[in-house]
Amino acid sequence: MNSITPNKRPATNEDTCGPYFPDPFCDADRMDLVEVHPGLVATARGTPIVIEGRLIDIDGNLGNGAVLEFWQPNDRGIYRTPAHADHPDIDPWFDGYARCRSKDGKFSLRTIKPGALADRAPNVTLTIFSDGISRLVTQIFLEGEAANASDPLLTSLPEPLRSRLIAKSTGANDRGEQVFSIDVVMAGNNETPFFDDLES
Amino acid sequence: MTGLGRLLSIGPTDNTSRERTPRQPLQLIPEGARESFVPYSRVQPALLSAEADMTRLAADLPRAAGEAIEVSGQLTDEFGRPLRGVLLEIWNANTFGRYTHKEDASGLPLDPNFLGLGRVLTDQDGKYRFLTIRPGAYLARPDIGRWRPKHIHMSVRGGSSRLVTQMYFANDPHNDGDPMRILMGDAFKHNVAGEYDAGQPDLAAGYRFDIVVGGRNATFFENDL
Structure with a gap:
């Protein structure tokens, strides 16, 4: 995978996390990035949305027991990284990082509608760890965004694949928050495009 | 393009x-x-020192069944620079090959003195050390008689997303037929620990497992630790 030079150490191989990733290593509260803490009135800035999804395997079954990590910028398109520590558009109540272990293969992320800078369209990066694979990475886009038509990642894909990364709007929930839904198909028909972040 | x-x-x-x-x-x-x-999430867990000793549930409780072993090593990037303050989350099966996870339906025996979860942070030199019970192998595919070799799961988390990996033991008879080992090819050797004498009568062996974080995983480890 990685090119080896005499001075470079070979990387330890990634490996499957297996079916028994311990739930205590995940923080159950990390799937709501809008509320800072149940005991505080502080909330993240921007428009709350919900992204619901299902992991689907090659046989059409739910991909149970997966560890999911989500990563996105705030409402103004700024990622909460050390490089942006002094950025004026940082939201102190939003760090854009969510995770869960999904027992049944479904997930529901309550978050802020991501902003987007430059030519990007609003998106959420999804990393999947599970038994049978080491790690899969993709991005989720939102239906109805004009910038989807010119996003460099979406437009790098053959046209028929692009819609597979776009979560469909399914209306509003009880709180009036727009809900999006997406099937992430790990293998087979209508397979979701995944990305190579080691060799890109 | x-x-x-x-x-x-x-x-x-x-x-x-x-x-x-x-x-x-x-x-x-x-x-x-x-x-x-490239995700980023600051890791600031408050760890108890007891979490690095998986061989017992608490200091005043009996040691779990099986052989107690020490695992130690250093986390570096590909250029040998130590990765400090990195969180290692560790989980492994008990001496009988059973996980405490609710979804392990193997029917193998549980050990009331073994939880199988541990956490440790690397020190200023990127080094770590923990104790656990040597995991048992287990029959992963009873229908074809394929075993999973003894292995210890580790999730490495610094600033970035996880690097999930497994440590294997040299000369385990089940290594060769293991699908994960087959996928790694010759690079499997980077995931096999080196055995040493732990120097304590109550420890059956020590295993050195150095972890090299490469590729995109290294991006934020270099920055903010």
């Missing part, structure tokens, strides 16, 4: 790998989207 990246391989005799491995080659990421693929 973009194109196609790696085609992932399916682990032989691994049902879940068949079900979940993408059949299409991975897509390359265009330059303009590259940065968005």
Whole structure:
């Protein structure tokens, strides 16, 4: 995978996390990035949305027991990284990082509608760890965004694949928050495009 | 512009790998989207020192069944620079090959003195050390008699997303037929620990497992630790 030079150490191989990733290593509260803490009135800035999804395997079954990590910028398109520590558009109540272990293969992320800078369209990066694979990475886009038509990642894909990364709007929930839904198909028909972040 | 990246391989005799491995080659990421693929989350866990001793549930409780072993090593990037303050989350089966996870339906015996979860932070030199029970092998595919070799799961988390890996033991008779080992090919040796004498009568052996964080995983480890 990685090119080896005499001075470079070979990387330890990634490996499957297996079916028994311990739930205590995940923080159950990390799937709501809008509320800072149940005991505080502080909330993240921007428009709350919900992204619901299902992991689907090659046989059409739910991909149970997966560890999911989500990563996105705030409402103004700024990622909460050390490089942006002094950025004026940082939201102190939003760090854009969510995770869960999904027992049944479904997930529901309550978050802020991501902003987007430059030519990007609003998106959420999804990393999947599970038994049978080491790690899969993709991005989720939102239906109805004009910038989807010119996003460099979406437009790098053959046209028929692009819609597979776009979560469909399914209306509003009880709180009036727009809900999006997406099937992430790990293998087979209508397979979701995944990305190579080691060799890109 | 973009194109196609790696085609992932399916682990032989691994049902879940068949079900979940993408059949299409991975897509390359265009330059303009590259940065968005590197998560960052500050790790500031408050650890108890007891979490680095998985051989007992608490200091005043009996030691779990099986052989107590020490595992130690250093975390570095590919250039040998130590990775400090990195969180290692560790989980492994008990001496009988059973996990305490609720979804382990193997029916193998549980050990009331073994939880199988541990956490430790690397020190200023990137080094770590923990104690656990040497895990048992278990029959992963009873229908074809395929075992999973003894292994210890580790999730490495610094600033970035997880690096999930497994440590294996040299000369385990089940290594050769293991689908994960087969997928790694010759690089499997980087995931095999080196045995040493732990120097304590109550420890059966020590295992040195140095972890080299490479690729995109290294991005934020270098920054903010």
